Amino acid sequence: MTRRNHDIAELKRLDVAHHLPAQSSYKLQRDIGGSRIIVHAEGSTIFDGDGNAILDGMAGLWCVDVGYGRAELAEVAREQMLELPFYNTFFRTATPPPIELAAKLAGLLGGDLQHIFFNSSGSESNDTVFRLVRTYWGIKGEPERKVFISRRNAYHGSTVAGASLGGMSYMHVQGDLPIPGVEHVMQPYVFGDGFDEDPADFCARAVQDIEDRILAVGPEKVAAFIGEPVQGAGGVIIPPDGYWKGVEAVCRKYGILLVSDEVICGFGRLGEWFGFQHFGITPDIVSMAKGLSSGYMPISATAVSSDIVETLRSVDDDFVHGYTYSGHPVAAAVALRNIEIIEREKLVDRVRDDIGPYFAKALAKLSDHPLVGEARSLGFIGAIEIVARKGTNRRFGGKEGLAGPIVRDACIGRGLMVRAVRDSLVMCPPYVMTHEEIDRMVSIIAAALDETS
Ligand code: PLP
Numbered sequence: 001m002t003r004r005n006h007d008i009a010e011l012k013r014l015d016v017a018h019h020l021p022a023q024s025s026y027k028l029q030r031d032i033g034g035s036r037i038i039v040h041a042e043g044s045t046i047f048d049g050d051g052n053a054i055l056d057g058m059a060g061l062w063c064v065d066v067g068y069g070r071a072e073l074a075e076v077a078r079e080q081m082l083e084l085p086f087y088n089t090f091f092r093t094a095t096p097p098p099i100e101l102a103a104k105l106a107g108l109l110g111g112d113l114q115h116i117f118f119n120s121s122g123s124e125s126n127d128t129v130f131r132l133v134r135t136y137w138g139i140k141g142e143p144e145r146k147v148f149i150s151r152r153n154a155y156h157g158s159t160v161a162g163a164s165l166g167g168m169s170y171m172h173v174q175g176d177l178p179i180p181g182v183e184h185v186m187q188p189y190v191f192g193d194g195f196d197e198d199p200a201d202f203c204a205r206a207v208q209d210i211e212d213r214i215l216a217v218g219p220e221k222v223a224a225f226i227g228e229p230v231q232g233a234g235g236v237i238i239p240p241d242g243y244w245k246g247v248e249a250v251c252r253k254y255g256i257l258l259v260s261d262e263v264i265c266g267f268g269r270l271g272e273w274f275g276f277q278h279f280g281i282t283p284d285i286v287s288m289a290k291g292l293s294s295g296y297m298p299i300s301a302t303a304v305s306s307d308i309v310e311t312l313r314s315v316d317d318d319f320v321h322g323y324t325y326s327g328h329p330v331a332a333a334v335a336l337r338n339i340e341i342i343e344r345e346k347l348v349d350r351v352r353d354d355i356g357p358y359f360a361k362a363l364a365k366l367s368d369h370p371l372v373g374e375a376r377s378l379g380f381i382g383a384i385e386i387v388a389r390k391g392t393n394r395r396f397g398g399k400e401g402l403a404g405p406i407v408r409d410a411c412i413g414r415g416l417m418v419r420a421v422r423d424s425l426v427m428c429p430p431y432v433m434t435h436e437e438i439d440r441m442v443s444i445i446a447a448a449l450d451e452t453s
Helices: 008-018 026-031 070-084 094-109 122-139 160-165 169-173 199-217 244-254 275-279 305-310 331-343 345-367 402-413 435-452
Strands: 038-042 044-049 052-054 113-119 147-151 182-185 224-229 257-261 285-288 300-305 372-378 379-388 420-423 424-427
Touching: 008 026, 008 285, 008 305, 070 147, 070 331, 094 113, 094 331, 113 122, 113 305, 122 224, 122 257, 122 300, 122 305, 147 199, 160 169, 182 199, 182 285, 182 402, 199 224, 224 244, 244 257, 244 275, 300 305, 331 345, 345 372, 345 379, 345 435, 372 402, 402 420, 402 424, 402 435
Parallel strands: 147 182, 147 224, 224 257, 257 285
Antiparallel strands: 038 044, 044 052, 113 300, 285 300, 372 379, 379 424, 420 424
16 A cells, blocks of 8 residues: 655644634644644554644544554455445435444343344433433323433533533533533442542442432433443543442333443443443443444444334334444445454454453553552553552642643654543554553553653
């Protein structure tokens, strides 16, 4: 493959002149003279236009699970484009790839989750959840069940419904969100909110908060609870033991649908195909995206239980929801091949038995650093908490913290891409990362912390 030669200075100029990147400050974009431009990637390494090789501790945006440079994914896209680049799945038409992918996903999900609706992004998947759940309750004869319970600091996307379901207050400011019918309860953030508490007591308190809110709203008005098995964008919040079983029991007690947002946790991230399998629960709906195609094509999926499908099938009405690109044949073909790679290379086992434990051990070395309050991971996702005083959960500069972005920038400068969430650094690397690269990631973080102390 011949790589294109880019005029980076010109691209940066055009970036400022014409391009509005996602989730960005346009003032900062202009002030720094344009975005960082990534031009190429291979394995677990990205290369920017200034010639820097950067180890990607974030798998792009929590998604490039099989790593960069997979020629067979490009080939399968090419073949599908030549055979049939597009046909829609509206009005009872379909093409082969989404049908085959739905059957494949049904096998991986198991149990009662045997039907799949396709979208192009995690946000759209959660919009589908929003309309599907309310439609379901309407058909069931309980149209007053409209309320969704979510957690503060959750991330469920950036569309109006996705950002409303999400619990990030700064995302609610723009656009006057959340829309009515979403209630946010406490997150199971042991380090942040249960620091001095016995973990079992904290867990019981977090589950109780959900039940209290259901009772306050009125159980007959609550439609669903939605949560990420491990909150990713909120800072890799790993719930305490027993939390998810507790949430499931509360949902069952009040007949509330349980939605697992697996956009990050799905496809092996926690060492099982899906996060709900790791936590031993049975959701009614599963949202997935990102690792579904390892980010090679935009595609997401919403899996639903047979009860939901049978309910929709009990009426003649169309489910009047869907996108032009629902079940896009090229995206579905790429996703199928991506899953085949994960299976063939036993990447889920690799996360659970090899790189997951190796990563946990490597991260644990950072626990001794005077600025680190906690280093935690599950499978191949993790975080470190930066604290102003060892032995506490006190941040630099107050609750939100100031140190995270400084340490993140120091990491990038040393050749490692990580993200800062408040005063924590989060990591979600590709499953192909080697032991040597994991060691390098941790030593760069240690050096960046030293530089900051
Ligand atoms: N849900 C979760 C758990 C996510 O982490 C994300 C994105 O990070 C989304 C939904 C939204 O996905 P997208 O950005 O593809 O719309």
